Amino acid sequence: MENKPLKNHTYTTFPFSKPLYFIGFCLLMILINYITKEFLTTEEMYHATLGEQLSYDSIEKMLALQEKWQWVGYAAIPLIYLIKFTLIAMCLSIGVVLGNYKISFKKLFHIVMVSEAIFLLPAMIKIVWFMFIRTDYGLADLQFFYPLSLLSIFEGGTVAQWWLYPLQLFNIFEVVYWFALAYGLHVVLKKSVNDMLGFVLSTYGVGLLLWVVLVTFLSVSMS
Amino acid sequence: MKKKIIYIIVFVIITLIGFLGYKTITKINTKEKITVQLQTMPGFNLLSMDSTAFTNRNLNLAQPTVIIFFNSECPHCQYEATAIGENINAFAHVNLLMMSVEPLAKIKAFATDYRLDMPKEIHLTQIREAVVFDTFGSISVPHIFIYNQQQKLVKEFKGEVKIEAILKYL
Numbered sequence: 001m002e003n004k005p006l007k008n009h010t011y012t013t014f015p016f017s018k019p020l021y022f023i024g025f026c027l028l029m030i031l032i033n034y035i036t037k038e039f040l041t042t043e044e045m046y047h048a049t050l051g052e053q054l055s056y057d058s059i060e061k062m063l064a065l066q067e068k069w070q071w072v073g074y075a076a077i078p079l080i081y082l083i084k085f086t087l088i089a090m091c092l093s094i095g096v097v098l099g100n101y102k103i104s105f106k107k108l109f110h111i112v113m114v115s116e117a118i119f120l121l122p123a124m125i126k127i128v129w130f131m132f133i134r135t136d137y138g139l140a141d142l143q144f145f146y147p148l149s150l151l152s153i154f155e156g157g158t159v160a161q162w163w164l165y166p167l168q169l170f171n172i173f174e175v176v177y178w179f180a181l182a183y184g185l186h187v188v189l190k191k192s193v194n195d196m197l198g199f200v201l202s203t204y205g206v207g208l209l210l211w212v213v214l215v216t217f218l219s220v221s222m223s
Numbered sequence: 224m225k226k227k228i229i230y231i232i233v234f235v236i237i238t239l240i241g242f243l244g245y246k247t248i249t250k251i252n253t254k255e256k257i258t259v260q261l262q263t264m265p266g267f268n269l270l271s272m273d274s275t276a277f278t279n280r281n282l283n284l285a286q287p288t289v290i291i292f293f294n295s296e297c298p299h300c301q302y303e304a305t306a307i308g309e310n311i312n313a314f315a316h317v318n319l320l321m322m323s324v325e326p327l328a329k330i331k332a333f334a335t336d337y338r339l340d341m342p343k344e345i346h347l348t349q350i351r352e353a354v355v356f357d358t359f360g361s362i363s364v365p366h367i368f369i370y371n372q373q374q375k376l377v378k379e380f381k382g383e384v385k386i387e388a389i390l391k392y393l
Contacts, residue, residue, distance in 0.1 A: 055385040058302075098229050162251070210236055213243045220250045221361070 018110060025117065026078040032123045033074065040130050040142060049139040081116070088112045091207035092181070095199050103188055111184030118177050122147050148172040162219035166212050178204070257360040264288060264374035265358050269322060269348035272331050272340070277348045285372055287393050288318040292350075292359065292366040295325055295333035299383035300365045304337035306386045307345070313390055314344045322350040369393065 016024075043063060050059050089108040096103055125147045130137055143164070146152065149171030151164065159167065181204060182196040189196070264279070271277040282288060291307075293300035307319065321339070323330050327349050334340035334347045355362070367380040369392045378392040 053380060053382070053384050053388050058383060058385070094229055094232065097225060098233075160251075162247075206233075206236060206240075210240050210243075213240050213247065217243045217247045217250075220247050220254070223254075 018113070022078075022081075022113060025113070025120075026081060028120060029077050029081070029123075030074045032120070032127065033077070035127055036123075037070070040127065041139065045139050085109055085112045085116070088204055088207065091203045092185075092200070095203035099199065101189055101191075103185070107188055111181060111188070115177055115180035115184060118173055118180055122171070122173050146171055161223050162216055165215050165219065169208075169212055254360055257358075261359065261368065261379075262376050264290075264368075264370040264376070267320075267322075267348075267350075267358075268354070269350050270327065271346065271348050272327060272334065274327065277346065281346065282318045282320065284374065286316050286318050287372055287377075288320060288370045288374070289314070289389060289393070290368040290370070291319070291321045292355070292362060292364055293321055293323050293333075294364045295323065295329050297364045301337070302383055303365050303367075304333070304339060308338045310386045310390075311342050311344070313386065314342075317344060317393055319345045320348065321345065322348045324350060324352045324355060 046063060047056070047059055050062075054062075086109065089105060089112050092108045092112070093105050095101075096108070126142075126145055129145070129147070130142065134141070140157065144151065144159075146168040149168050151159070151167035151171075154167065178197065178200050179193075181200045182193050185191070185196040185199065186193045191199075266279055267277065269277040271281075291300075291303065293303065295301075307314070319342075323333075330347050330349055331340070334345075339345050339347060359366070363381065365383060367378075367384055367389065368376060369378040369380075369389065371377050380388070
């Protein structure tokens with residue numbers, strides 16, 4: 001068996017089994033969601049936020065329903081990430097075909113999956129922030145918080161609901177993610193990181209723009 | 224051939240972004256225009272339960288007005304109707320204008336079921352769908368607007384609202 005070149009080591013000879021990595025990643029996301037739900041949001045918070053409009057019984061009914069179907073949210077996490085990784089890999093593969101690069105869809109999927117680990121950071125920062133630093137907060141503060149994003153330069157309540165997602169999406173971690181994708185492609189394709197960054201912006205970047213515009217359109221339509 | 228298909232896909236994506244972007248901005252502009260419009264109580268041309276015309280002149284404009292947009296099959300609207308029925312005395316000096324796009328027969332049945340057809344404070348009416356969109360934009364049910372005696376908007380609620388929350392603004 002040939003020895004693979006060391007440069008490709010990270011993405012062709014990954015230290016963990018890829019299915020195990022995916023399972024581990026999903027379990028971590030489930031854990032983060034669970035901690036957020038159990039420790040950052042309390043019944044009192046819901047009553048304080050919704051109590052102006054809804055009766056106590058209505059809020060209790062809503063919380064009971066949420067509790068009953070919570071497991072669906074956790075169970076959906078692996079499916080959501082499978083779809084996300086596939087869609088991003090598809091965006092990249094369009095560029096691969098156009099640019100005549102030699103990389104399989106499987107490798108693209110792998111690069112996307114590994115790079116996604118970057119987004120564990122803002123989720124963990126949020127938990128640490130509200131558990132230990134800013135402990136006096138409400139539901140709106142939780143909704144409005146995304147570290148190092150455009151959203152954080154606005155005061156809570158000053159931004160229309162439909163701008164929340166786009167402003168949240170433009171954050172430092174997203175930029176680091178672009179670099180991670182570019183680096184992964186650089187390692188496999190042996191092209192410069194700058195070239196691969198341009199490639200990522202023109203493929204994934206366009207896909208992301210379409211996604212943001214679509215989500216914003218739907219938010220505006222449904223609000 | 225493959226490249227031709229990819230170029231077409233890229234063209235479609237860019238066109239889609241442009242189209243969605245344009246539609247989003249148009250919708251936002253419409254919403255903002257309607258928000259400004261609704262700061263003052265709009266003029267109405269509705270159908271009351273006896274099939275006669277119902278306009279703002281049928282209201283006592285020296286009183287605050289609570290407009291409730293509803294659908295008889297919506298559980299939250301039914302909750303609202305029950306709560307209003309149980310607290311009707313609190314609305315003695317208020318115009319309670321309830322409107323729905325449903326057929327008059329359904330509105331009448333709803334009024335009977337929730338005992339909203341007797342109190343004189345409550346006006347159950349039918350509104351045309353096109354008028355709903357032009358006047359209120361796209362709204363879900365129940366949706367409540369509270370106007371003061373100067374017909375200025377003091378509060379808007381989306382979804383179910385407890386009676387105390389409505390009374391607080393009257």
